[in-house]
Every structure is written in C-alpha cells, then in structure tokens.
Amino acid sequence: MDMLTASASKMAKPTMRRPLILAAIMAASFMIAIEATIVATAMPQIAGELGDLHLYSWVFSSFLLAQTATTVIFGKLSDLYGRRVILLVGIGIFLAGSILCGIAWSMPSLIVFRLVQGLGAGAIQPVSMTVVGDLYPGHERGRVQGWLASVWGFSSVVGPLVGGLIIQHVSWAWIFWINVPIGIAAAVGFFLFLRETVSADARSVDAAGATLFTIAVAALMVALTQAGASDGRTTAIAGAVCLLSAALFVRQERRARDPMISFALWSHRSLAAANAATLFSGMAVIGLTTFLPMYVQAVMGRSPLVAGFMLTAMVLGWPIAATLGARNFARFGLRRILVSGAALLPVGGLAFVFLSPERSPLLAGLGSLVMGLGMGFFSTAAIVLIQDSVGWAERGAATASNLFARNLGSTLGATVLGAILTASLAWGHAGSLEQVQSLLRGHGSAADVLATRVALGQGLHLTFWGVLLIAAATFGLSVFVPRAALKPRHPA
Numbered sequence: 001m002d003m004l005t006a007s008a009s010k011m012a013k014p015t016m017r018r019p020l021i022l023a024a025i026m027a028a029s030f031m032i033a034i035e036a037t038i039v040a041t042a043m044p045q046i047a048g049e050l051g052d053l054h055l056y057s058w059v060f061s062s063f064l065l066a067q068t069a070t071t072v073i074f075g076k077l078s079d080l081y082g083r084r085v086i087l088l089v090g091i092g093i094f095l096a097g098s099i100l101c102g103i104a105w106s107m108p109s110l111i112v113f114r115l116v117q118g119l120g121a122g123a124i125q126p127v128s129m130t131v132v133g134d135l136y137p138g139h140e141r142g143r144v145q146g147w148l149a150s151v152w153g154f155s156s157v158v159g160p161l162v163g164g165l166i167i168q169h170v171s172w173a174w175i176f177w178i179n180v181p182i183g184i185a186a187a188v189g190f191f192l193f194l195r196e197t198v199s200a201d202a203r204s205v206d207a208a209g210a211t212l213f214t215i216a217v218a219a220l221m222v223a224l225t226q227a228g229a230s231d232g233r234t235t236a237i238a239g240a241v242c243l244l245s246a247a248l249f250v251r252q253e254r255r256a257r258d259p260m261i262s263f264a265l266w267s268h269r270s271l272a273a274a275n276a277a278t279l280f281s282g283m284a285v286i287g288l289t290t291f292l293p294m295y296v297q298a299v300m301g302r303s304p305l306v307a308g309f310m311l312t313a314m315v316l317g318w319p320i321a322a323t324l325g326a327r328n329f330a331r332f333g334l335r336r337i338l339v340s341g342a343a344l345l346p347v348g349g350l351a352f353v354f355l356s357p358e359r360s361p362l363l364a365g366l367g368s369l370v371m372g373l374g375m376g377f378f379s380t381a382a383i384v385l386i387q388d389s390v391g392w393a394e395r396g397a398a399t400a401s402n403l404f405a406r407n408l409g410s411t412l413g414a415t416v417l418g419a420i421l422t423a424s425l426a427w428g429h430a431g432s433l434e435q436v437q438s439l440l441r442g443h444g445s446a447a448d449v450l451a452t453r454v455a456l457g458q459g460l461h462l463t464f465w466g467v468l469l470i471a472a473a474t475f476g477l478s479v480f481v482p483r484a485a486l487k488p489r490h491p492a
Contacts, residue, residue, distance in 0.1 A: 024189025037159025075400025089122025282409025321376025341377025
C-alpha cells in the first residue's frame with residue numbers, strides 16, 4: 001500500500017484536462033440526481049399500468065439499497081484499480097439498468113432493474129467525488145463541490161417538469177431511457193480525458209469481505225424499510241441476517257491481507273467524527289424533505305407548488321453556502337466552517353417547531369434556507385477534510401465512507417421519523433391513517449377533514465421536534481472533529 005501511495009495517480013496535463021473531466025463528472029451526477037425526482041413524478045402512472053401497488057415503495061428502496069451497499073466497495077476498488085475503470089463500469093451498469101427499466105413488464109421486474117441502476121450509482125457517485133479530490137486542491141475543491149451541489153438543485157427543479165412532460169406526451173419508458181445519451185457523454189469524457197498511472201503491483205481483492213459487507217448492509221436496509229410492517233417477521237429475519245453477516249465480516253476483515261474496509265482508516269479521528277456527524281445530518285435532511293411538503297399541503301392547506309418552493313429554498317441555500325465556504329477555507333479553517341454549518345442546522349430546525357396552520361409558509365421557507373446553508377457549509381468542509389486526511393491510495397475508500405454515512409442516515413431518518421408519525425396518529429386519533437390518505441386525496445366530510453388535519457399536525461410537530469433534536473446532535477458531534485490543515489495542492 002505504501003508503494004501504491006508513492007506512485008499515486010498522476011493526471012496528464014491536469015490544468016488543461018480538469019474542465020473537461022469536471023464536465024463529465026457533472027453529467028454523470030446529473031444523470032443520477034434527476035433520476036430520483038423524475039421517477040417519483042412518473043411512478044403513479046407506472047404503477048397504474050404495471051399493477052402490484054403494494055410493491056410501490058420498493059421501486060425506490062431497491063435503488064437505495066443497492067447504492068448504499070456498494071458505495072464503500074466501489075470506493076475501495078477505485079483505490080486498487082484507478083478511478084477511470086470503475087467510473088466506466090459504473091456508468092455501463094447504470095445505463096444497462098436504465099434500458100431494462102424502460103422495458104419492464106411488471107412491478108417485480110422494475111424493482112430488479114432499479115436495483116441494477118443502484119449498483120451503477122454506487123460506483124459513480126463516490127468515485128466521481130474522489131476524482132474531484134484528486135484533481136483540485138482544497139481551496140478550489142469546495143467551489144467545485146458547490147457546482148456539483150447546484151447540479152442536484154437544478155435536477156430537483158427540472159425533474160418533475162420533465163417527468164410530467166414525458167408522461168403526458170410519450171411513453172413512461174423515456175423516464176429511464178433519457179439517461180442513455182447523458183451517460184454516454186459522461187463515459188466518453190472520462191475515457192478521453194481522465195488519464196491515470198496506477199501502480200502495477202500485485203493487488204488483492206477481498207471478495208469475501210465485499211460479499212459479507214453487501215449482505216449485511218442489504219439486510220440492514222431491508223430491516224429499516226420494513227420496520228413497522230404488519231407482523232414484523234421480515235424485519236426480524238433481516239435483522240438476524242444483518243447481525244450474523246456483520247459478525248462474519250468483522251472476522252474476515254481482521255485476517256484479510258488487504259481488507260475491503262480498513263478499521264484503522266474508519267476509526268481515524270477525522271473520519272469517525274465527520275462521518276458520525278454526517279449520518280445525523282442525513283437523518284435531519286430526509287426528515288425535512290419527507291414531512292415538510294405533507295405539512296404545508298395537508299395541514300396548512302397550501303398547494304403542492306407552494307410546498308415545492310419551501311424545499312427549493314434549501315436547494316438554493318446549499319450550493320451558495322458551499323461556494324462561500326470554499327472561498328474561506330484558508331481564512332477560517334475547515335473545522336470552523338464545518339462546525340458553523342452544523343450549528344445552522346438546529347437554528348433552521350427551530351422554524352418548523354413553530355409552524356402552525358395560521359402562520360405564513362414563508363417561515364418554513366426560511367427554515368429550509370437556513371438548513372440548506374448549514375448543509376452547504378457542513379458537507380463541503382466535511383468531504384474536503386476527509387479527503388485531505390488520507391493519501392491517494394485511501395481517498396476513494398474515505399470519500400465512499402462519507403457518502404455511505406449520509407445514505408445510511410437518510411434511511412435511518414425516514415424510518416425513525418416515520419415511526420414517530422405513525423405512532424402519534426395511532427395513539428392520538430383512531431383510524432387516522434386511513435383518514436390521512438383521504439385528506440391527501442381531498443376526500444372526506446368537513447368535520448373529518450378538520451379532525452384529521454389537527455391529528456396530522458400534532459404528529460408532524462413531533463417529527464419536527466425529532467428533526468430539531470437530530471440537528472442538535474449533528475452540531476454536538478461536529479465539535480469532536482479535529483482541526484485539519486488545508487493542503488495547498490495534491491500530487492495529481
């Protein structure tokens with residue numbers, strides 16, 4: 001590994017190639033980012049045609065399951081074999097899954113093909129961010145990651161619009177096939193301009209560790225997504241499989257010559273503290289994006305357009321703060337910007353605790369904006385700090401660990417906060433689960449609508465308190481992140 005570090009990947013003529021490589025990264029990121037919003041827009045029509053409505057949520061869960069389970073594995077493989085080959089493989093897998101999704105003949109087949117897409121996303125997202133760490137020094141990297149954050153913001157705006165137009169005028173298959181030209185353009189860019197020299201030393205792939213890790217994470221994701229199901233049998237079985245696989249994985253990694261996950265790397269103080277805070281930040285953000293639109297529409301009685309604008313405020317704040325933070329890394333230091341961003345999360349979370357049907361939705365927009373600014377400062381500083389804490393030969397694994405923490409946090413947050421809402425409705429208003437569905441569809445008598453709106457408002461307030469506490473925990477954990485000097489320039 002020391003020899004691999006010494007012969008770290010060197011990009012030919014990096015100054016000339018960097019804008020072209022960055023364009024390929026942005027194209028690949030846009031392909032994944034727009035997939036989330038465009039599929040969500042089209043799924044009601046797709047489910048109406050394919051049937052099996054009870055499997056609806058698994059169209060999204062299968063993608064997230066595969067992406068989360070393989071993020072760390074592909075990050076490690078990029079350290080062993082280089083970034084370009086893993087990116088090209090990831091794009092190939094993602095496009096194959098996209099083409100198959102377009103020809104899906106049933107809901108189970110669509111779920112399987114979405115899982116294939118998730119495998120590709122698990123390679124593209126962490127490795128493309130690692131390439132940014134290879135190409136750009138710390139004082140430039142935050143600005144670049146601000147641009148990448150704006151790609152996600154742009155996709156959240158245009159995704160529903162494009163999805164609606166496709167559903168209205170052409171086949172829903174184009175929801176997935178639209179990825180093909182974008183992915184091909186990104187692959188061509190990486191193939192032509194991303195040049196690396198990787199050590200030719202013998203490399204050992206910990207296949208057993210990778211397999212056990214995938215099984216453990218997949219079982220954990222199944223247990224989390226099925227938590228609260230009718231009999232709980234699936235959750236119990238998945239939990240048992242997760243524990244057994246995790247125990248075998250730890251045993252395997254301790255004796256592997258080149259382990260898939262280095263416990264020494266993951267226990268590094270900078271990585272451990274930043275990733276712990278990142279996990280809780282992912283929980284807070286998913287709570288906001290999941291439950292705020294429901295509150296604005298069902299409790300405050302506002303239109304879906306207004307609810308969308310409330311979340312857009314967060315999407316706008318994120319890249320703005322990322323850019324501002326990057327310009328001040330050298331002036332204030334990575335840790336100070338990271339902690340300042342984490343401190344903004346509970347400040348923004350306070351706004352949602354004070355929401356009520358009588359208040360202006362601008363209060364929700366203000367809270368979203370502040371939390372977006374906090375995430376922009378926090379996430380950008382966290383990834384730069386993590387990447388600068390390790391060498392080239394460990395940067396892929398370190399970057400992937402941060403994305404894994406955020407994805408796992410999103411799943412945990414959706415499960416925990418969703419359970420809080422469900423328990424509140426069941427305890428405070430008998431039969432409200434069914435009545436909430438009627439409220440969201442605009443059905444029910446005036447008396448039922450009023451009672452259900454009150455019960456839903458109370459339940460959502462509890463979830464907003466949960467978001468606030470989780471955001472406060474993010475700030476508390478960020479304090480333990482050590483100071484880190486900003487590296488002036490990387491060998492690449």
